[in-house]
Structure formats: structure tokens, C-alpha cells
Amino acid sequence: MKPLIVAATPFEISPSIPLLEELDIPCLITGVGMTATAYALGKALALAPTYAEVINVGIAGSFSRELPLGSVVSISQDTFYELGAEDGNNVLSIEELGLGKGTYFTSSRKAVDLPKYAAITVNRVHGNEASIALCQAKFPHVALESMEGAAVFYACAQEELPCIQVRAISNYVEQRDKSSWKIDLAITNLNNWLQKFIRENY
Numbered sequence: 151m152k153p154l155i156v157a158a159t160p161f162e163i164s165p166s167i168p169l170l171e172e173l174d175i176p177c178l179i180t181g182v183g184m185t186a187t188a189y190a191l192g193k194a195l196a197l198a199p200t201y202a203e204v205i206n207v208g209i210a211g212s213f214s215r216e217l218p219l220g221s222v223v224s225i226s227q228d229t230f231y232e233l234g235a236e237d238g239n240n241v242l243s244i245e246e247l248g249l250g251k252g253t254y255f256t257s258s259r260k261a262v263d264l265p266k267y268a269a270i271t272v273n274r275v276h277g278n279e280a281s282i283a284l285c286q287a288k289f290p291h292v293a294l295e296s297m298e299g300a301a302v303f304y305a306c307a308q309e310e311l312p313c314i315q316v317r318a319i320s321n322y323v324e325q326r327d328k329s330s331w332k333i334d335l336a337i338t339n340l341n342n343w344l345q346k347f348i349r350e351n352y
């Protein structure tokens with residue numbers, strides 16, 4: 151069985167397209183964000199034969215300055231950050247409201263030889279010191295944020311399909327400063343990892 155590679159945008163996966171075509175490995179470009187991802191992946195899983203696993207790849211922002219830009223990491227768990235309620239200056243998670251689950255986990259089949267970190271998934275990228283401080287107080291264990299990861303873990307959990315999420319850090323989570331982002335470095339490192347993983351496992 152083959153894996154399904156899932157990325158939000160074509161530019162995040164383009165260096166690996168020749169290898170994926172050579173090995174006839176399918177690739178799904180979902181569009182940015184949780185809604186686009188849940189729709190595209192849900193439809194793909196409903197229509198397609200069974201996959202060995204889903205491999206979600208993309209760039210991400212890091213809350214931790216200890217992770218150099220360009221680092222490639224595996225996401226162990228991912229939380230729908232905004233899913234919950236505001237309570238004055240505090241936020242309550244969906245679990246704390248007693249309304250369901252907001253955190254989903256990787257379920258890898260193959261060994262992924264990368265450092266593992268917890269992530270959150272957001273609709274709106276953090277770019278304000280006060281909202282970043284609130285997020286870090288609520289989730290001190292979280293190192294990264296993306297805009298799709300939890301939706302991929304969620305869809306795969308519903309289908310009982312193994313899923314890994316690998317992200318390369320393109321920027322720090324801070325007041326928005328796109329000039330300091332290292333998108334090209336992150337995409338190069340991410341795709342070097344992906345091609346090695348595919349060659350070793352498929």
C-alpha cells in the first residue's frame with residue numbers, strides 16, 4: 151500500500167513531486183487552513199482505496215527560539231487552539247467545557263527519526279505579544295503552530311488511519327515580520343527529509 155502525502159500549498163511540496171510521480175505516490179494539496187484541509191482530506195479518504203498512512207508535511211511557526219529556523223520536527227500531538235470559549239482574560243478548551251476533544255495524536259507505522267514536539271492549529275496566525283503570551287500560558291508545552299495539522303490528525307483518527315505530521319520551521323511566532331521568515335530553507339529541509347523517508351520506506 152502507498153501513503154498519501156498531504157500539504158496545504160503546492161510550493162511546500164514541489165521539490166518532491168518528481169520523486170512522488172516516479173514512485174506513483176499520491177499527493178493531496180488541500181489549501182490553507184482547517185476547513186479546506188478537513189474537506190479535501192475527508193473527500194479524498196472517502197473516494198480512494200486504503201492508504202498505508204497519511205504523511206502531512208508543511209512549514210510552521212515556532213514559539214521556541216531554541217529551535218533554529220529550518221529545523222524539521224515530527225508533531226506528536228496537535229490541538230485545535232480556538233476550539234473552546236473565552237472566559238474574561240482566560241480561555242477554556244473544548245475539554246474544559248465538557249464538549250468533546252480538542253487534541254489529536256500521531257499514530258505512525260514507521261519509525262520517524264526526528265525530534266517530537268506538541269503543536270497547535272490556528273485559524274489566525276499569532277502576531278501580537280498579548281495573544282502569544284496568553285497562548286503560551288495556556289499551552290506551555292506547545293512548541294509550534296500551523297494552520298492545518300490538527301485537522302489532518304482529526305480526519306485520520308476518524309478513519310483509524312495511521313498519520314504522521316512533519317513540519318519545518320519557517321518563522322518564529324512573534325509580531326508579524328515576514329522579512330525574517332526562512333521559507334526557502336524550511337521547504338528545502340522539509341523535502342530532503344520527505345524524499346529520504348519515502349525512499350527508505352516505499
Ligand SMILES: O=C(O)c1cccc(C(=O)CC[C@H]2O[C@@H](n3cnc4c(=O)[nH]cnc43)[C@H](O)[C@@H]2O)c1
Nearest residue numbers: 158182183208209210211275295296297298320323
Ligand atoms: O503573510 C503572512 O503573514 C502569512 C501568515 C501565515 C502563513 C503564511 C504562509 O504563506 C504560509 C502558509 C502555511 O504555512 C504554515 N505556517 C507557517 N508559519 C506559520 C505560523 O507562524 N503560524 C501558523 N501557520 C504557519 C501554515 O500551516 C500555512 O499553511 C503567510
